[in-house]
Amino acid sequence: MTDTDFRNHLLAWYDNNKRDMPWRDCGDPYKIWISEIMLQQTRVDQATPYFKRFMDRFPTVHDLAKADQQDVLKVWEGLGYYSRARHLHAASKLVVEEFDGKVPNTWEEINELKGVGPYTASAVLSIAYQKKHAVVDGNVIRVLSRYFGIEDDVRSTKTKNTIQDYADDLISEERPGDFNQAVMELGAMVCTPSNPECEKCPLQANCVAHKTVKTEDIPYKSPAKKRPHHQIGVGIIMNNNEEVLIALRPDDAMLGGMWEFPGGKQEENEKMEDTVIRELREELDVDVSISKPFMKLDHAYSHFKITMHAYLCEIEAGTPQPNTSQEIRWITIDELEDYPFPKANRKLTEKLMNLDKGQQELEI
DNA sequence: AAGCCGGGGGC
DNA sequence: GCCCCAGGCTT
Numbered sequence: 001m002t003d004t005d006f007r008n009h010l011l012a013w014y015d016n017n018k019r020d021m022p023w024r025d026c027g028d029p030y031k032i033w034i035s036e037i038m039l040q041q042t043r044v045d046q047a048t049p050y051f052k053r054f055m056d057r058f059p060t061v062h063d064l065a066k067a068d069q070q071d072v073l074k075v076w077e078g079l080g081y082y083s084r085a086r087h088l089h090a091a092s093k094l095v096v097e098e099f100d101g102k103v104p105n106t107w108e109e110i111n112e113l114k115g116v117g118p119y120t121a122s123a124v125l126s127i128a129y130q131k132k133h134a135v136v137d138g139n140v141i142r143v144l145s146r147y148f149g150i151e152d153d154v155r156s157t158k159t160k161n162t163i164q165d166y167a168d169d170l171i172s173e174e175r176p177g178d179f180n181q182a183v184m185e186l187g188a189m190v191c192t193p194s195n196p197e198c199e200k201c202p203l204q205a206n207c208v209a210h211k212t213v214k215t216e217d218i219p220y221k222s223p224a225k226k227r228p229h230h231q232i233g234v235g236i237i238m239n240n241n242e243e244v245l246i247a248l249r250p251d252d253a254m255l256g257g258m259w260e261f262p263g264g265k266q267e268e269n270e271k272m273e274d275t276v277i278r279e280l281r282e283e284l285d286v287d288v289s290i291s292k293p294f295m296k297l298d299h300a301y302s303h304f305k306i307t308m309h310a311y312l313c314e315i316e317a318g319t320p321q322p323n324t325s326q327e328i329r330w331i332t333i334d335e336l337e338d339y340p341f342p343k344a345n346r347k348l349t350e351k352l353m354n355l356d357k358g359q360q361e362l363e364i
Numbered sequence: 365a366a367g368c369c370g371g372g373g374g375c
Numbered sequence: 376g377c378c379c380c381a382g383g384c385t386t
Contacts, residue, residue: 039381046372046380080370083384117383137381157365184381193379194375224378225367254369302369343371 001206007172007179013202014182017189019044022051024181029103029128030061036123037088037115041081044188050079061101064092073257073340082342086257087115105129127177134167135180136160139187145219146191149208154219229305233275234263235313236294236348237320243330244352246339247283250325254301259339261310261348262328272309284328286318295351299344310348 001009018024021044023035034054038047057075058064064072069089076085091113095103103124104110110121122133134140141154144163152159172179190197198210209218237245246259264279266272273290280288291312298307322328331339333356336349 036381041369041380041382042371043373043380078371080372081382083369084382087383115383119382123381135381138379139381181381188381192374221378300371302371303367 001203003170006170006203006206009202010182010186011172011175011178014178014185018181018185019189022048022055027128029105029124031055032128033103033120033124034088036120036127037084038079040084040120042079047079050076061092061095061103064089065096069257070340074338077258077340077346078343080343082255082258082340084115086251090114091116103128105131107133123180126171126180130175130177132171132173132176134164134171134176135184136164136167137184139184139191140167142193142219143183143187143191143203146196146209146215147203147207149212149214149218151214151218151220153222155222225303227300227304229307231266231272231275232263232306232308233266233272233279234261234308234310234345234348235276235280235288236261236310236352237280237288237313237315239315239330241330243332244336245284245320246329246331246336247322248327248329255342257340258342258345259329260341260345263308263310273311276309276311276313280313283323283326284318284320286320287316288313289316295348297344297347299347306344308344308348 023031035051038051054075058067072085072089073082076082107121110116110124119135119137122135125131125133141163144166145154148166190200196215198204204210209215247262249255249258249260251257262280262283263276266275277288280286291314294310294312296309320328333352336353341349
């Protein structure tokens with residue numbers, strides 16, 4: 001099978017099997033850019049409803065550029081990797097101010113946008129502008145490592161460079177954007193991590209991994225590090241005005257720009273109630289007492305796991321003072337849904353809102 | 365080069 | 376439970 005056969009078989013399969021996506025074949029560089037940011041480390045099915053809401057809320061790059069970061073994060077809430085939203089928002093302002101509101105169409109310029117790396121630059125340039133830049137993502141790594149029988153560790157930069165070279169050689173002159181999307185679509189639908197459907201694959205005849213029965217061994221990935229598990233104590237402080245205290249995480253922190261209930265990590269030989277009292281003293285300079293346990297939940301982040309223990313608290317002494325560069329706010333239960341919260345904290349607000357709703361129904 | 369950065373679905 | 380996902384940024 002020549003490179004031309006590879007392209008023809010793949011593109012014919014793509015034309016007959018590609019999924020419908022709101023940004024696919026639209027020709028709109030703005031939509032294609034947004035979709036590629038959302039699709040970083042995120043499945044199509046997960047990103048799609050977010051993409052639709054995002055476009056309803058920010059139809060053009062101008063709407064995005066003039067929006068508040070909090071509104072952008074609110075639309076992004078639940079999608080994860082929130083720095084993507086902050087970088088995208090900042091990049092939209094650059095597009096408006098420096099590029100006349102047009103998504104750049106050259107390698108040098110598009111790489112000036114925050115959140116755009118080699119993958120996203122190649123994806124936008126090829127899909128929106130028909131430029132010949134081959135993408136290398138998880139799908140491409142899997143498809144090409146199997147096809148060429150590359151058994152080296154795909155975590156290494158050297159192996160990724162090798163795969164980039166293969167992709168650069170293979171990519172179609174006439175349809176570079178479709179070629180890129182076709183490899184990724186094949187990786188998502190047929191050449192899957194486990195149990196690939198090789199009988200449906202247009203490249204099967206020349207695939208080294210298939211011929212040598214190594215599709216379960218390629219791509220090879222060195223073992224991942226174990227993720228530590230932490231115990232986290234948080235305090236839900238209520239005042240006499242039926243308000244709760246929330247804190248804004250700084251932009252340079254994990255979950256930056258999102259709101260949370262204050263708290264922190266349990267130390268060795270520390271009672272969880274004492275963890276909450278200590279953390280609130282350190283963060284807010286107040287003495288609190290624990291009223292009662294509120295909720296316990298497990299959550300997994302990208303590189304550690306937590307069990308979160310939330311308690312209802314009352315202030316015994318002092319007035320909450322935010323740390324430097326951290327904002328705090330007293331808000332009603334109703335207002336909780338207006339602020340962007342990361343997932344674990346959102347589970348707490350949902351229970352608070354349900355309880356509050358139940359209370360009101362009882363009073364009526 | 366390695367670590368950091370979310371959340372969800374498949375197995 | 377673990378793995379993976381249309382990766383990028385920071386050190």
